[in-house]
Amino acid sequence: MDLAYIPSPSTGVINLGPIPLRGYAFCIIIGVFVAVWLGNKRWIARGGRAGTVADIAVWAVPFGLVGGRLYHVITDYQLYFSDGKDWVDAFKIWQGGLGIWGAIALGAVGAWIGCRRRGIPLPAWADALAPGIAVAQACGRWGNWFNQELYGRATDVPWALKISEGPNRVAGTYHPTFLYESLWCIGVALLVIWADRRFKLGHGRAFALYVASYCAGRAWIEYMRVDEAHHILGLRLNVWTALIVFVLAVIYIVISAKVRPGREEVVEPEAVDAGGVEDAEAGDAKSEDTRSGDAKSGDAKAEDAEAGDAEPGDDSGDAAVEADASASKTSGAAETAKG
Secondary structure (H helix, E strand, O other): OOOOOEOOOOOOEEEEOOEEEEHHHHHHHHHHHHHHHHHHHHHHHOOOOOOHHHHHHHHHHHHHHHHHHHHHHHHOOHHHHOOOOOHHHHHOHHHOOOOHHHHHHHHHHHHHHHHHHHOOOHHHHHHHHHHHHHHHHHHHOHHHHHHOOOOEOEOOOOOOEEEOOEOOEOOEEEOOHHHHHHHHHHHHHHHHHHHHHHHOOOOOHHHHHHHHHHHHHHHHHHHHEOOOOOEEOOEEHHHHHHHHHHHHHHHHHHHHHHHOOOOOOOOOHHHHHHHHHHHHHHHHHHHHHHHHHHHHHHHHHHHHHHHHHHOOOOHHHHHHHHHHHHHHHHHHHHHHHHO
16 A cells, blocks of 8 residues: 555646646746746846847747757657557647757757857857756656656655556556656756856856756666667667767866866957946046036136135225324324424
8 A cells, every 4th residue: 555655637738718728838838937037147147138048048949849859759759650650749749758858959059049149159158048957857847747757667665656547657656757857957957056156167068067967867867767768788768868968068078178268258248348338428427527526626716716816905904004094194293293
């Protein structure tokens, strides 16, 4: 008897009238918004302008969705093009099936187009977005929970996932690999944020760290899954992909650190130009204030000087002098009369 387990939703779709609201799609959308929000904060902290991450994401996200779906359909073609299957299902993305490898690869192409249009270095943009991508994956994995898919081997651990009977699945309790990967991705995001602050990663190294650390976790999580997959030398295709991409990411980090150490000083030239114009305008305003202050000071000094010139010729001063002279004359006449 199972004393504890994680229940699965009875359905992954809520119908709002004629509009179906799918849990899988909501998880993907929430992940995209979180990635853009966090990436925007990191981009601004690096000296970029607000809104730039979202502008480039307009290119990266659609490319990423197409790439993710293509990777899934190509690597699991038997689900759509074998006997008894309907190839139209390959377009039903809401039923699940996005390969992160294809999403990152083709999403990078879209990001490159967006960065090129804005004159922004792609590696710097990728570094800013890297933790957000990991968090987006953590959110997206809950879509597998809604669809009751991509779970692991059967188990009776307290945190086992309860799966109900359905097409291509047997009722029971299984390892919740979606939860394992979601938590791993949160850890990857925190690792990249810490390492970026500690070592000032630049020129794409923060993104490479995200790729390497994610692949390390994906390899063992993928090994636990029991869904149908192609195998090469006894290992699932995605395990091989994770291992190869991990090695490539580590090599990039090592070579990049030697060839281009440090971090980019300027990530968005437009932001620097705008800041220079604002500084120049502020400088002109200060100069005008200084000139105005000097003029006022000069006027005040001139007024003081005029006031100083007016004091010697004061009428009261002249009257006092005349009174003293008159008194002297009167005193002298009196003394003469006495003599």
